[in-house]
Amino acid sequence: MKKTTALPVFHATKLGRIYHADSLDVMASMAPSSVDLIVTSPPFALTRKKEYGNEQEDAYLQWFRDFAKQFHRILKESGSLVIDLGGAWKPGAPVRSLYHFKLLIMLCEEYGFHLAQEFYWWNPSKLPTPAEWVNVRRIRVKDAINTVWWLSKSEWPKASNRRVLQPYSPSMEHLLANGYKAKLRPSGHDISDKFSVNNGAAIPPNLLAIPNTESNSNYMRYCQENGIKAHPARFPADLPEYFIRMLTDPGDVVLDPFGGSCITGEVAERLKRKWTCAEMVEEYLEGAIGRFHSPAAERSLTKDDGYYKLPRPSLLWNGPDPIPLDPDGGRKRPSSVGTRSKKKEGGTIGGDDGHESYHPLAAQGRED
Numbered sequence: 436m437k438k439t440t441a442l443p444v445f446h447a448t449k450l451g452r453i454y455h456a457d458s459l460d461v462m463a464s465m466a467p468s469s470v471d472l473i474v475t476s477p478p479f480a481l482t483r484k485k486e487y488g489n490e491q492e493d494a495y496l497q498w499f500r501d502f503a504k505q506f507h508r509i510l511k512e513s514g515s516l517v518i519d520l521g522g523a524w525k526p527g528a529p530v531r532s533l534y535h536f537k538l539l540i541m542l543c544e545e546y547g548f549h550l551a552q553e554f555y556w557w558n559p560s561k562l563p564t565p566a567e568w569v570n571v572r573r574i575r576v577k578d579a580i581n582t583v584w585w586l587s588k589s590e591w592p593k594a595s596n597r598r599v600l601q602p603y604s605p606s607m608e609h610l611l612a613n614g615y616k617a618k619l620r621p622s623g624h625d626i627s628d629k630f631s632v633n634n635g636a637a638i639p640p641n642l643l644a645i646p647n648t649e650s651n652s653n654y655m656r657y658c659q660e661n662g663i664k665a666h667p668a669r670f671p672a673d674l675p676e677y678f679i680r681m682l683t684d685p686g687d688v689v690l691d692p693f694g695g696s697c698i699t700g701e702v703a704e705r706l707k708r709k710w711t712c713a714e715m716v717e718e719y720l721e722g723a724i725g726r727f728h729s730p731a732a733e734r735s736l737t738k739d740d741g742y743y744k745l746p747r748p749s750l751l752w753n754g755p756d757p758i759p760l761d762p763d764g765g766r767k768r769p770s771s772v773g774t775r776s777k778k779k780e781g782g783t784i785g786g787d788d789g790h791e792s793y794h795p796l797a798a799q800g801r802e803d
């Protein structure tokens with residue numbers, strides 16, 4: 436029989452607990468069907484030089500299996516599992532790993548989850564990486580999207596988009612002010628006059644535009660004042676907030692099994708949900724408690740951050756037009772940039788937010 440020892444609570448608040456522990460142990464201690472929402476950003480699959488082909492993706496999926504079993508066991512029928520995953524480049528080549536798609540398929544086909552909806556988190560402040568493919572050889576574009584899989588235990592998880600409405604776009608505002616003539620679109624879609632009803636706010640799309648630029652928060656100040664290194668791979672508060680609002684009610688239970696700096700706990704506390712975070716690295720938790728020293732400010736939308744304007748693609752170019760494409764696909768490095776350092780070779784996770792620091796096996800102390 437498995438020996439049960441009390442799990443180390445690192446910090447507790449009125450509504451939540453942070454465990455300095457392996458989340459597999461934390462989840463094993465939780466009752467079945469007791470959690471309303473798991474919202475998390477697991478360590479991403481890091482593509483390592485010494486593993487080739489599909490081996491590493493398979494190792495990641497294998498590592499994830501125990502978590503998948505626990506997620507399914509502890510979620511309520513009405514519950515949701517939201518997983519934020521950045522993409523990865525294969526080592527040394529300008530091609531992408533399929534690990535996040537494979538994980539999605541595994542969770543649905545082997546563990547019985549449903550894909551309630553896929554979301555894309557666009558980080559407008561992302562740097563153009565990986566530099567070798569994007570800036571040097573100019574054969575790929577910058578990777579600024581994370582996939583966010585919203586999975587559910589049943590086909591009918593509790594949810595409401597009324598909790599996550601956004602301001603009307605300037606063109607919609609114009610339309611509401613000036614009226615809309617009901618007509619059939621070229622697609623055959625019948626736009627009725629219901630479109631001119633002002634509901635006060637718009638239903639959002641599944642693209643979340645959230646810059647990952649937290650520099651002035653309680654958390655950052657606490658880390659700076661106490662000489663603690665901030666967690667290198669945080670997601671912005673708006674990401675868990677969106678799903679906590681849409682998928683839970685006050686008093687519901689939220690879990691982040693890969694807690695990091697416990698931003699999920701901070702948001703859940705502010706929104707009056709019960710919560711649990713688990714994190715294995717103590718240093719991250721030393722910073723995380725700064726989130727709970729003074730209450731986080733309510734979010735408020737300013738006039739400026741209601742809308743992003745995206746340029747239409749391919750309107751400009753550098754150099755002669757048309758630029759001749761390299762039939763070699765950019766295999767040969769431009770001579771003007773010199774030789775390539777080993778460190779800068781592909782195989783890094785595209786991103787400026789440090790997610791490449793993680794490897795699931797390393798996080799478990801199992802990296803060989």
Ligand SMILES: C[S@@+](CC[C@H](N)C(=O)[O-])C[C@H]1O[C@@H](n2cnc3c(N)ncnc32)[C@H](O)[C@@H]1O
Pocket residue numbers: 456457458459475476477478479666668669670671692693694695696697698713714715716719790793795798799
């Ligand atoms: C991408 S980070 C999460 C960051 C977090 N979303 C934030 O914004 O601060 C993933 C975290 O999972 C932790 N981790 C990995 N395996 C774990 C496990 N089995 N139990 C608990 N934490 C784990 C890592 O130490 C890392 O801090």
